[in-house]
Amino acid sequence: MRDTASSAIEEFPMNDESEKPFLTIDETADLLRVKRRTLDNLRWQKDGPPFRRHGGRIVYKRTEVLAWSEQRRARKPPSEGSQQPTTQRSGNDWPCSSRDYVAETDLAPHPLEYQP
Numbered sequence: 001m002r003d004t005a006s007s008a009i010e011e012f013p014m015n016d017e018s019e020k021p022f023l024t025i026d027e028t029a030d031l032l033r034v035k036r037r038t039l040d041n042l043r044w045q046k047d048g049p050p051f052r053r054h055g056g057r058i059v060y061k062r063t064e065v066l067a068w069s070e071q072r073r074a075r076k077p078p079s080e081g082s083q084q085p086t087t088q089r090s091g092n093d094w095p096c097s098s099r100d101y102v103a104e105t106d107l108a109p110h111p112l113e114y115q116p
Contacts, residue, residue, distance in 0.1 A: 022059040031065060 020027075028049070029036045042048030043058070049068035051060050 021062055022054070023062055023065065025058055025060075028060040028065055031062075032069060 023031065025039060026036055029039045032039065032049075039048060043051060049060055049065040051058050053059070
């Protein structure tokens with residue numbers, strides 16, 4: 001009779017790192033090539049890859065992380081045959097000018113601000 005642990009290892013070999021279904025926070029950050037803190041911030045903002053808790057630990061499913069990353073892929077550059085001409089701006093054709101900005105001293109104080 002075979003040992004159940006050894007039969008499970010033979011049935012589900014996970015020798016290769018890329019075959020691990022669940023990743024820790026650090027492994028996920030390495031996979032995405034971002035800092036752990038960035039991944040923490042994305043999770044807190046509910047903007048990161050889907051995560052789950054296993055025994056109180058946060059883990060990420062590898063396939064979901066890769067799918068999330070694929071959805072955030074930048075647009076493809078235009079193909080060589082359909083190059084769009086680039087327009088250069090001169091100093092006067094920017095959408096706004098310095099006169100569109102108001103100095104902070106010109107603004108009235110907010111009515112609920114503390115006035116000493």
